[in-house]
Amino acid sequence: MASRTTIDPPPQRQPRRPRTRTALVVGTAALLAAVGAPAVAGTTQAASTLGAAAAEQGRYFGAAVAANHLGETPYASTLDTEFSSVTPENEMKWDATEPTRGTFTFGSADQIVNHAQSRGMKVRGHTLVWYSQLPGWVGNLGATDLRSAMNNHITQVMQHYQGRIHSWDVANEAFQDGDSGARRSSPFQDKLGDGYMEEAFRTARAADPAAKLCYNDYNIEGINAKSNAVYNMVRDFKARGVPIDCVGFQSHFNSASPVPYDYRENLQRFADLGVDVQITELDIEGSGTAQADNYSSVVRSCLAVSRCTGITVWGVTDKYSWRAGGTPLLFDGNYTKKPAYNAVLAALGGGSSGAATCTATYSKAEEWSDRFNGKVTITAGSSAISNWTTTVTVTPPQKVSATWNGSPTWDTSGNVMTMRPNGNGNLAAGASTSFGFTVMRNGTSTPPVLGSCTAS
Secondary structure (H helix, E strand, C coil): CCCECCCCCCCCCCCECCCCCCCCCCCHHHHHHHCCCCCCCCCCCCCCCHHHHHHHCCCEEEEEECHHHCCCHHHHHHHHHHCCEEEECCCCCHHHHCCECCECCCHHHHHHHHHHHHCCCEEEEEEEEECCCCCHHHHCCCHHHHHHHHHHHHHHHHHHCCCCCCEEEEEECCECCCCCCCECCCHHHHHHCCHHHHHHHHHHHHHCCCCEEEEEECCCCCCCHHHHHHHHHHHHHHHHCCCCCEEEECCEECCCCCCCCCHHHHHHHHHCCCCEEEEEEEEECCCHHHHHHHHHHHHHHHHHCCCEEEEEECCCCHHHCCCHHHCCCCECCCCCECHHHHHHHHHCCCCCCCCCCEEEEEEEEEECCCEEEEEEEEEECCCCECCEEEEEECCCCCEEEEEECCEEEECCCCCEEEEECCCCCCECCCCEEEEEEEEECCCCCCCCEECCCEEC
């Protein structure tokens, strides 16, 4: 969800949320080839907005939206220009839609849905069953009444929007943080037991058979006890025919909990269960190149997984972010595009007309017991380039012992290598070159993290 709840050590979230660590990257062209997608014929110019660039990759790119900001021209203009999907930030939660039992209020949510649909945007529904942002009357019900109220709430809300919502977060944040993988205490869990989640999904399928039904959570972005618990639940649901179509990975990251190194691997293992995966509440605290590289890593991880159907950032502008002090979004408080925006657009294969762009693709070559060789392929975008730059970060105590076909420099830690051309900077549109390096494992097998590619 977001606009509310907890993080890794949980600072009790209200309407919002958190994150995890950093993954390696794959270039768009290679990714599409790997999943068997047809190569896009060379176009005269790359898509110049997030939504358009994502659409060319078969994905949506959305934002969480607050109804009370839609009347602000820069907010609505940025939303309408850049994004192809919206998620109501708080307007579809239980306290907003059914503040009194049996009395439903859809005005603010309708405003968002109508705005989106009038502009050809998709809508994600968020959220039906969640322990937080519940009106007080829900927690005061006994088990029989609670079951009835839960099923009625799901049915009434979903049928109100039937045919207008592409994916619903049916259940949200039902698992505890930490190593237990246990269910979180809530009125539903405490009074109805583990079976409430299955019942919620079955009720949701009956209410709108065409909508995708998702489970959504935070701190499940890497492989850990919590994500394993969710994985086991999804596997069980699929085995028994419980209707679940997708899993949402909120992806609230910061310097203490960066993008996990096994992010892509984790997305893929869920996809292998036969469900779509969606990045549902992405925001990354920070600024500059570090923030840009983390955003790029997330986008590339999604592109690497054929069943990753879309990305939603949790807000339009830093000005209204639930983590405003961490400046976590793609547009600053003045709606100016940040380096992170440019990195995301480039990772999606987009760019301004005639702009020099490139993608960087990592692959492991030879490996031995104490070392391995890595290869990075640099591919020019839709325009010729004369120079390129990317970074490779290794995990201590790993060290790069040799490089070839590039000119490296190092940061003071010796862990981040910035690679530039060594006579191989000039590339025609769509052409590629590569450089390589040897990593001494020193007891650690973590793959290196590739930064975004910049070109001129």
